[in-house]
Amino acid sequence: MKVFLKNLDVITIDIGLKGGICHFKDNNISFYSFPLKNKQLDIIELSNLFDKIINYNTIIVVEKQNAFPNQGVCSMFNLGKFYGIVLGLISCKCLHKHNNNIYLINPQRWVRKLKVPSDKKSRVDILLNDKFLHRYIKKSMFYTKRGALLDGYVDSALILSYVISNLNQLDIALEKVL
Secondary structure (H helix, E strand, C coil), X not given: CCXXXXXXXXXXXXXXXXXXXXXXXXXXXXXXXXXXXXXEECXXXXXXXXXXXXXXXXXXXXXXXXXXXXXXXXXXXXXHHHHHHHHHHHHHHHHHCCCCCEEEECHHHHHHHHCXXXXXXXXHHHHHCCCCHHHCCCHHHHECCCCCECHHHHHHHHHHHHHHHCHHHHHHHCEECC
């Protein structure tokens, strides 16, 4: 299956304090960490970032969040708050730019389809061997200068891989928000 990526503008988001934002545009991949202030989401900085990267034709895919068994009430509340803020900001930016391309993706869907192992470091190898993304990424993009894995970057890039492989059927493969 050939996919024309030249004019593609996609943002994929892995939610969480250690999550990541992956932006594919003009055959280039950029990664962003969520801006934090005192271990809380810096809403103003995130709003400024979204102003810069969201356009009228941008496809935005956010990983859907659900409660997990044995997850603490406090941590689930914080994740839900984070998720709500991100979705709210994206929705506002998209409405302002007349963009209705916001989708949610269930984590189990992309993990199962891409056969992603639970070992975080093995996930980088999947990206390096991806038939579309291997041209645009380097292993070093997913590690800090000290060698720590940026798993939010990895997961947001894996979501991008899933989106690109399902471009012709996004409305079927993903849950539309707007």
